[in-house]
Amino acid sequence: PDTIPRTRGLALPQGISKPAFLSAISSLRAILGGENVEINDGELKNGWYMEHPNTHDMMPILSSEEFVASAVVYPGSVSEVQTITQWANQHLIPISPISLGRNLGYGGSAPRVRGSVTIDLGRRMNKILDINAEDFTCLVEPGVTFYALYEEIQRRGLGDKLWIDCPDLGGGSVVGNTLDRGVGYTPYGDHWAMHAGLEVVLPQGEVVRTGMGALPGNNTWQSFPYGFGPVSDGIFSQSNFGIVTKMGMTLMPNPGGYESFMYTFQNESDLAPLIEIIRPLRISNILENVAQLRHGLQTISVKGLPRTTYYSGSGPIPESIIHEELKKTPTGDCTWVYYGMTYGPPHIRKYKTDIIDAEFHKIPGCRKIDPSTLPTDEYFWSRDKIAAGEPDLEELLWTNWVPNGCHIAFSPVSPIRGTDASKLYELAKNRHAEAGIDLMPAFCVGLREMHLIVEIVFDGKDEGMKKRAEKCLRDMIDDAAALGYGEYRTHLALMDQVASTYSWNDNALMKLNEKLKDALDPNGILAPGRCGIWPKRYRGRGWEM
Amino acid sequence: PDTIPRTRGLALPQGISKPAFLSAISSLRAILGGENVEINDGELKNGWYMEHPNTHDMMPILSSEEFVASAVVYPGSVSEVQTITQWANQHLIPISPISLGRNLGYGGSAPRVRGSVTIDLGRRMNKILDINAEDFTCLVEPGVTFYALYEEIQRRGLGDKLWIDCPDLGGGSVVGNTLDRGVGYTPYGDHWAMHAGLEVVLPQGEVVRTGMGALPGNNTWQSFPYGFGPVSDGIFSQSNFGIVTKMGMTLMPNPGGYESFMYTFQNESDLAPLIEIIRPLRISNILENVAQLRHGLQTISVKGLPRTTYYSGSGPIPESIIHEELKKTPTGDCTWVYYGMTYGPPHIRKYKTDIIDAEFHKIPGCRKIDPSTLPTDEYFWSRDKIAAGEPDLEELLWTNWVPNGCHIAFSPVSPIRGTDASKLYELAKNRHAEAGIDLMPAFCVGLREMHLIVEIVFDGKDEGMKKRAEKCLRDMIDDAAALGYGEYRTHLALMDQVASTYSWNDNALMKLNEKLKDALDPNGILAPGRCGIWPKRYRGRGWEM
Ligand SMILES: Cc1cc2nc3c(=O)[nH]c(=O)nc-3n(C[C@H](O)[C@H](O)[C@H](O)COP(=O)(O)OP(=O)(O)OC[C@H]3O[C@@H](n4cnc5c(N)ncnc54)[C@H](O)[C@@H]3O)c2cc1C
Numbered sequence A, B: 001p002d003t004i005p006r007t008r009g010l011a012l013p014q015g016i017s018k019p020a021f022l023s024a025i026s027s028l029r030a031i032l033g034g035e036n037v038e039i040n041d042g043e044l045k046n047g048w049y050m051e052h053p054n055t056h057d058m059m060p061i062l063s064s065e066e067f068v069a070s071a072v073v074y075p076g077s078v079s080e081v082q083t084i085t086q087w088a089n090q091h092l093i094p095i096s097p098i099s100l101g102r103n104l105g106y107g108g109s110a111p112r113v114r115g116s117v118t119i120d121l122g123r124r125m126n127k128i129l130d131i132n133a134e135d136f137t138c139l140v141e142p143g144v145t146f147y148a149l150y151e152e153i154q155r156r157g158l159g160d161k162l163w164i165d166c167p168d169l170g171g172g173s174v175v176g177n178t179l180d181r182g183v184g185y186t187p188y189g190d191h192w193a194m195h196a197g198l199e200v201v202l203p204q205g206e207v208v209r210t211g212m213g214a215l216p217g218n219n220t221w222q223s224f225p226y227g228f229g230p231v232s233d234g235i236f237s238q239s240n241f242g243i244v245t246k247m248g249m250t251l252m253p254n255p256g257g258y259e260s261f262m263y264t265f266q267n268e269s270d271l272a273p274l275i276e277i278i279r280p281l282r283i284s285n286i287l288e289n290v291a292q293l294r295h296g297l298q299t300i301s302v303k304g305l306p307r308t309t310y311y312s313g314s315g316p317i318p319e320s321i322i323h324e325e326l327k328k329t330p331t332g333d334c335t336w337v338y339y340g341m342t343y344g345p346p347h348i349r350k351y352k353t354d355i356i357d358a359e360f361h362k363i364p365g366c367r368k369i370d371p372s373t374l375p376t377d378e379y380f381w382s383r384d385k386i387a388a389g390e391p392d393l394e395e396l397l398w399t400n401w402v403p404n405g406c407h408i409a410f411s412p413v414s415p416i417r418g419t420d421a422s423k424l425y426e427l428a429k430n431r432h433a434e435a436g437i438d439l440m441p442a443f444c445v446g447l448r449e450m451h452l453i454v455e456i457v458f459d460g461k462d463e464g465m466k467k468r469a470e471k472c473l474r475d476m477i478d479d480a481a482a483l484g485y486g487e488y489r490t491h492l493a494l495m496d497q498v499a500s501t502y503s504w505n506d507n508a509l510m511k512l513n514e515k516l517k518d519a520l521d522p523n524g525i526l527a528p529g530r531c532g533i534w535p536k537r538y539r540g541r542g543w544e545m
């Protein structure tokens, strides 16, 4: 695996001398055991998805040494997590929790502040604490991956009864993905909405259980998400207000059958009318899952071959080549591909697929692809697995598009409307053309909104391309904000910029976030800067980027 | 309408002299206009549901003069709400916001702290700001009732397209009901889950918009509930952290048909096996709405006649009489009645009703009541309307059960399990028998949990009965907590007790709530004590009850 050259030495937390840091680390070692505290002073190895580093962002868009931890600690229990927060408060050392650290495209396992101590919760706290086949719920620790949960359900012989929902890659953690408000592709795709109950260690070390978890002896922590009084779960997602040590998740009952479908649309300009057709179908649940409408180029890139297989010129790959290549695939020539799934017994599915078919065919040139004509290694079958709650990894293949394939995401939210889809698509297209980067957009249609997900694939060793990719992203964020679109989630490097677009009434929401941050974390030790929220000790001192 | 005798005089805020109070009120009058600030020094009239008072709890379980406001103010704009909070901070006068103040059973329009100034938002801030028939959303001010929203949708000719969801009584406000996490009876019954976007005036006067509302020029405030960074909406429900001035709500698309159904079950002991049958049907959405499983006594009481029509002895009405009376009704003899609705076109409904019918008939003696045999004034038709999103008022009728009919609710949350249903039912039955009060339980089945709703109907002028009702409630809360059940919502008088049952880890959740409260409301002016959350100025000074 590739390594990152170290030019800046050990990433010490700002304002802490090396001896003070080493002595603080020794005292932590004394409590947690030497094997559970690692100073990050060796090589910075990049690895790959399955062997990802927990010390830095393996897909750096800025300087490779920017988002780097000083040390990594492995707590084995809630009380050890409490101990770590107390230690951090005592030494004023920033700490940054990850569950698995596979948040690729958004910063991976890296801390926002160079020199933070990463708390790798997943390594030792990875138990499935409960799977309840009556209530269709589970309770997991941070280290439980979608794969692990899926496999445990099968192992217990409950696979016929309980489904999980997973994102496109199954190696992430249920907890980390949900806290970053990730999405999956069954009807349970809105992970945040589907969670029920958190256990959180607050920045000063207190442990809280939310919802019914606060009632001793309860048996509804995972079945009723609210409890009594304020619902505080939300403030622990996309924030730096606490460290989640347990999370409840609801599980989907086996719907009694399912069926994937795939439609292609010929013209770029089909986008707007198609989105108009999708909206009412999606809101009324005729389209039942967070389906993907992808650009044809993704059908090519997800085959896993480098772009040079198809084109070696500079600038974005010409449309004519995309169409030529698509003609050779089972998908056939097209501009857009819709992947969906319908659920339930056959006659219920038929009711829905008949409506969908009639509606989609209102777009001239629309083609339904018969799955039985597709080879078993076709990407369609990966989507089929995922939409049925079975984890997969095939989505990784498009990172091969350029050498040293890294990626970073632009993910604005918009209504499910033709005009909005067109505006966002045009905006992305123009900025990609300027930057000379291939555009691979996918519209992920939620219930009343859609996320446009544009993954910029870049060569992690090509400094010029990194600069262009960063500029392209920052321009798209600004362009989108000017039109009223905001990102639902973002990479560490872009958090300040994205947060600053949510500026209504003189940044009132950020001021509220800062008030909460200062109340909960007066010493500012927990993940400073995450999602643009800086604690008092850092605020106004030039940390924003 | 009945009046409450005044023995304690004007309810001054604690620690404020009468002259200081009057002078503060004059200064508020000078800003808001004299007609928008009323001192509450006249008669305390009780009125009825449609002409409810905004000055006190018209259904007092404690002393009638406990939950009484010193004055009522009527802001006409967000900036006037800001002004009021600033005024309150200046004079250290507690303020207590209501939207409509029809929170009957939970304290009505009353403040928790006697002498608070009630902010009646609904009177002047009652506009429907948006109804979006493409996204199926709306944006409303606090004074918009379920009736008003429903009627405006019809007026715009959108009734065929957009459904609302309403609680059993349609005269409450969308905002107030949702903030108290109320429930309704279509598939959109979980109002909190269905809202999207808040505008909130914080206790110190700043205005915040949550979610996408924080992005200037956005068009997704009502279609994507999360935005970027922490989701703060939850902390403004069942709390005293802010005053909500606008709220977004999603609307249900017309499902293309619907059909109410009603089943009766003969024996008390059918409860447990029936609940076991309901659980998997509900979680898999074969049972699609928050249905109600009601005790037969409610079928009698909701006819609106006083209990003396049927029984004039003391103690709970004997079971034999309930059965005798039921025999005379179209419902027929039974112990439990299930009201549900199925949605969609006929063949889709049939798929579901066939399953439901087969499953329910596993209970010996189960009877499906044919709606065509029911007279038009039968309560069934009220449930039919409500489950189809049409507001109604018929539910009020059971308050006639005793003279001066008041009521107060016991609403614990439990899993959808037979054993839990039985335990809660037994507990309520025993405590009602002890108190000599008729038990009218309804199980409202959510998705993975159910709320048992027991409304104690009491005579507001019978001090002995009030004492018995209060004791019965407090005993049930303690009994339930000992078994692991907690209330989802409660009356002002019981908030401290209920909050204290959510005590895990040395009241860690309440300590978190207090930390947030102190950060947002350092002077403790906003609704002190609501949901058991006391600000620093009040804490530990004997305010709890
Ligand atoms: C090819 C590809 C496809 C992808 N497709 C999807 C997709 O379909 N949907 C999707 O949602 N994502 C997708 N991703 C992004 C990402 O891989 C997943 O979201 C992944 O699940 C996140 O990583 P993780 O679960 O290991 O979370 P982590 O990296 O462990 O956590 C993410 C962040 O959440 C916070 N956090 C984590 N745990 C805690 C905790 N216990 N307490 C407090 N804060 C915590 C931290 O800030 C952390 O950085 C994709 C990525 C790639 C490379």
Ligand SMILES: Cc1cc2nc3c(=O)[nH]c(=O)nc-3n(C[C@H](O)[C@H](O)[C@H](O)COP(=O)(O)OP(=O)(O)OC[C@H]3O[C@@H](n4cnc5c(N)ncnc54)[C@H](O)[C@@H]3O)c2cc1C
Binding pocket: B097, B098, B099, B100, B101, B102, B103, B104, B105, B108, B109, B110, B121, B142, B167, B168, B169, B171, B172, B173, B174, B175, B176, B177, B179, B180, B181, B182, B183, B184, B242, B243, B244, B245, B395, B396, B530
């Ligand atoms: C017969 C009967 C049947 C009922 N059935 C149901 C039912 O099926 N489902 C159900 O949910 N309820 C039910 N209720 C209870 C109650 O009537 C409704 O919930 C009603 O909608 C609440 O009153 P409201 O909307 O006027 O809210 P309000 O009384 O205006 O608000 C409730 C509380 O929320 C807070 N609040 C309100 N507005 C704001 C604001 N803008 N900012 C900050 N805080 C605010 C205040 O603390 C206030 O006291 C029933 C009551 C009766 C009498």
